[in-house]
Amino acid sequence: MLQQLFGAATAIVLSVGVCVAFFYGANALLDYYATASGLDHRSRDRRERVRSIVQPLIFVGPALLLLSIFLIYPVIKTVQYSFMDRGSFEWVGLANYVWAFHDQEFLQSIGNNILWLIIVPSMSTFLGLLIAYLTDRIWWGQIARTLIFLPMAISFLAASVIWKFVYDYRGPDSEQIGLLNAFWVGLGGEPQAWITLPFWNNIFLMIILIWIQTGFAMVILGAAMRGVPEETLEAAHMEGANEMQIFFKIIIPQVLGTILVVWTTITITVLKVFDIVYAMTNGQWDTEVIANMMFDTMFRAGDAGRGSAIAVVLMVAVLPIMWWNIRNVRKEEI
């Protein structure tokens, strides 16, 4: 144990040290070789030109390198692999895509993903908005917000364990130790194995992600709502608008931009998240989603071609969001 701790500490110090040394060293070298003092006019200009090229490279170089190796190169490679066989030795044309769109499991995972994409972002955003609004004017609002925000901190996996316990099922003759079944039996129902109930089990898995993401939506929408000018609200109150009208007719239109941002962010999370399905059902009982199926195809079935094809489908699904993001930033820059 002690040896392990020592090894860990050494590794941490070394890795961080290398990183710091690079930036200091590179800049020191630049200062040493490209110093402009004590030179005649022309060579000073030349030095300055070299400097103006090398300087930004030192600053953005490592990031550019890492982004290229870990994100840009893989995107290109994955597209390439998706047209090749399972070991990426031979070209197979569109075969992987043809397989995917004829595969029952894949079609089902697309259907489920669409359900996830509709339900999770809309419910998280709606609940986040509602809770932010309600907690804004009660004295224990801060405590309530902290508790609702808390699931953001824990892993999807720990969250899955928590909810798996809530959904736990025991036979009708024994006492239920899962909260949901205890309620259900208390209301007079038969105990259910919730996560094996086709269709509904999808909803039970989505609840976990909604439970995690609502706090995120709440925090951001709460901040946006505080930006709504108070005079507007007071004026509406004077005119005799009730809370429902103020909420829907004044607050929601004012924070619409932020709602879209939150919605987009959660949508991306939904597309990428696989931990919950992986931990709860691993796609059994009709709960497969694209991200989990891809992991399975790539690493359990060892089929790089088909796995890559699924990854590309996922990528294509994200493209509109990417395009929208870049356009927004471009607009801001101008």
Add this chain to the structure above:
Amino acid sequence: MSIMGGGLHRMTMGKALKHATVLFFVLIWSVPTLGLLISSVRDKDQLAISGWWTSLSSKISNDVVRMGSADDQQQQGDHYIITGSVFEGNNKGTVLTFGFRSDELDAYKAGETADIGKGQTLLVTAAGEYTLSSSEAFTSSRGKRLFFVAKHAPRFTFENYHKVLTSEGIGRAFVNSATVTLPATFIPILIAAFTAYALAWIDFKGRATMLALVVGLLVVPLQMSLIPVLRLYNEVGGYFGFPAKSYPGIWLAHTAFGLPLAIYLLRNYMAGLPKEIMESARMDGASHFQIFRTIVLPLSVPALASFAIFQFLWVWNDLLVSLVFLGIADDKTVMTAQLKEMLGSRGNNWELLTSGAFITMIVPLIVFFSLQRFFVRGLLAGSVKGG
């Protein structure tokens, strides 16, 4: 904060409804976690048969034991007796009633002497000690069955934690998680800070393109990267003769995956710093590196801190990247992967799963509670303009 102005001091139906609604949400959001925490310190036998919400009440259970056989008898005067306890291990309780058939659990009260006939009697005390007594020697090699009803006090224990930390490997995984997380938090912040500064304040060719690239990469699903990067690791590792699944490998992967968001957030923050300071520093002949180190970095501490928390939580809680780049079944398994293993192999041992899950949650929860304000500020900086 009073948005509603005059409406505040009237306690109406609407207000009561509002409090009730918020309470309802708070309960749904916190009760599942509470259940996990309570279950993690409960006795495993009690946890297996009763809901955690009943954990403070005593449990009544129906049980059966086989008493000692002829081998255990002792002669006392002209009597033969067999003694023992109905409770095994630390599963102690209080016997209420007992009997000899499953449908006669309440035939005798604890402390009574039951007359079995043929000169045999049985006494069971409330503490669970039984004395089977006979005027003739016992001959049966199988003990007689005793049915009883017992009351068990609620029991709480840290045994689950002890077991999970030692035999289930969570303790070692904890150190592994820290080894992965600390560099994978620090390195991307450093790299992103330099890049963000350049994107905000150095005028260079291709700046706009790089910014668009970073924003575009924000949404690339990292699943896209797994196979190509893993193959790259295998090739490079094979060439230089070190294992593909290594700490440097996962540090770099986490660093790269965290970079787009880090650069984006930090650039937005740094671009908002006052222009005059940078310009006068440039006038005074300061280099970009000096400005970055002495002015921008200290001013950016809030943004750096909030991103640090973000990245820390994300890496600590990650499952996918570590499954692929560290794997399981060797000594580098991180906590989430270890917990996933337990979920597969110990799916019904809730005492282990709950305590294991809580151990994986401790660090994020501490970070969350102590640094919540920075965390929130970081979220806001990235999502709401002027937040």
